[in-house]
Amino acid sequence: MGHHFDRFINPHQVGGIQQYVIDNGEGRGVRVCxxxxxxxxxxxxxxxxxxxxxxxxxxxxxxxxxxxxxxxxPTRAMDRxxxxxxxxxxxxxxxxxxxxxxxxATDEGKDWPLHGEHSNTAAQIESVIxxxxxxxxxxxxxxxxxxxGAFYGPNLTLRRTIRSTLGSPKxxxxxxxxxxxxxxxxxxxxxxxxxxxxLLDAGTEFVFDAKSHTPRSDEMSQxxxxxxxxGMKFPAPSREQQGDGHVFRYLDAVPNAxxxxxxxxxxxxxxxxxxxxxxxxxxxxxxxxxWGQREYVCALEPMTAGVEGRDKDRxxxxxxxxxxxxxxxxxxxxxxVTNRSQIL
Numbered sequence: 305m306g307h308h309f310d311r312f313i314n315p316h317q318v319g320g321i322q323q324y325v326i327d328n329g330e331g332r333g334v335r336v337c338x339x340x341x342x343x344x345x346x347x348x349x350x351x352x353x354x355x356x357x358x359x360x361x362x363x364x365x366x367x368x369x370x371x372x373x374x375x376x377x378p379t380r381a382m383d384r385x386x387x388x389x390x391x392x393x394x395x396x397x398x399x400x401x402x403x404x405x406x407x408x409a410t411d412e413g414k415d416w417p418l419h420g421e422h423s424n425t426a427a428q429i430e431s432v433i434x435x436x437x438x439x440x441x442x443x444x445x446x447x448x449x450x451x452x453g454a455f456y457g458p459n460l461t462l463r464r465t466i467r468s469t470l471g472s473p474k475x476x477x478x479x480x481x482x483x484x485x486x487x488x489x490x491x492x493x494x495x496x497x498x499x500x501x502x503l504l505d506a507g508t509e510f511v512f513d514a515k516s517h518t519p520r521s522d523e524m525s526q527x528x529x530x531x532x533x534x535g536m537k538f539p540a541p542s543r544e545q546q547g548d549g550h551v552f553r554y555l556d557a558v559p560n561a562x563x564x565x566x567x568x569x570x571x572x573x574x575x576x577x578x579x580x581x582x583x584x585x586x587x588x589x590x591x592x593x594x595w596g597q598r599e600y601v602c603a604l605e606p607m608t609a610g611v612e613g614r615d616k617d618r619x620x621x622x623x624x625x626x627x628x629x630x631x632x633x634x635x636x637x638x639x640x641v642t643n644r645s646q647i648l
Contacts, residue, residue, distance in 0.1 A: 321338065323432060343640075347359060351429060353393065353425075354424075354462075354464075355427045367500070369394040370395065376393070394500065395498060398496040400496055401494060404417075405607060409613030426450075432446050433447075442469050443468075448464060458485050461482045462480070463479075476635070477638075484629075491626050492617060494609070503577065507571060509568065509569045511578075513557065542595060555591055568604075577638060577639065579636065579638050580638075588610065
């Protein structure tokens with residue numbers, strides 16, 4: 305870290321985790337944990353939204369996109385159609401699943417809502433571990449449980465741990481799903497990693513290594529992504545994508561020693577963000593672009609399935625089984641980098 309430990313008595317002077325409850329606006333009553341890594345990277349974990357991450361800053365610069373409403377309390381009322389959009393806070397990480405990750409669809413006689421129920425499910429905190437540099441412990445972490453399901457099932461639990469190390473601008477996330485029910489289930493998981501201004505700006509570069517791409521079948525995506533090189537630089541805001549205009553494609557990312565790295569680089573600010581995950585965990589990397597005025601956002605989305613509906617994921621063989629009593633684990637990270645070459 306480079307700190308002189310004899311010059312402070314309270315570790316929060318150099319970093320740590322603050323827990324509080326939002327006390328105003330529509331998000332009143334929502335529990336959050338504010339993480340200061342002591343490296344310039346600060347981020348906020350929203351306990352009542354599945355331990356997802358909304359605010360994220362590197363020094364004075366936001367790296368995440370925030371929606372007009374921001375954080376709202378969790379509610380099962382959003383588990384239908386596209387109502388998920390009404391409670392979408394944006395944020396650095398919004399997790400989608402755990403049973404469906406795409407568009408609203410009917411599959412096996414059941415209606416599945418946009419992006420699943422995770423985001424509208426509160427977590428139960430198991431532990432918050434603070435760094436103690438005087439004792440030589442620089443790691444800090446938040447661990448909690450998110451439970452999904454119903455009587456007769458499926459019944460699934462996510463144990464999520466979010467870790468950072470004092471002095472390092474990196475977020476490490478460890479997700480383990482446990483099928484607590486007595487029947488096998490079909491699982492899907494998608495990480496909606498949302499970038500916004502000022503990290504995202506005209507000329508911000510997408511950095512990834514992919515051998516092929518598949519634009520989504522809608523007309524706008526097909527027209528925009530004609531080559532793999534398209535969409536490598538973000539445009540300025542325009543009315544071209546007002547309202548719900550956006551484009552999306554699947555990338556077949558090339559792994560190195562089994563892991564995929566990708567990210568964004570802002571040449572004006574001279575920093576970027578890299579994501580890192582195992583290709584076997586997330587076979588597809590989604591790229592979502594929406595350059596609307598004020599609603600100016602893009603996302604990189606590691607995913608197990610797709611974004612066009614659970615029925616289509618089933619037909620493609622993309623749903624992932626978890627047997628009764630079994631578990632599945634995902635480990636990934638998000639890191640601020642100060643050199644473009646650090647992304648790949």
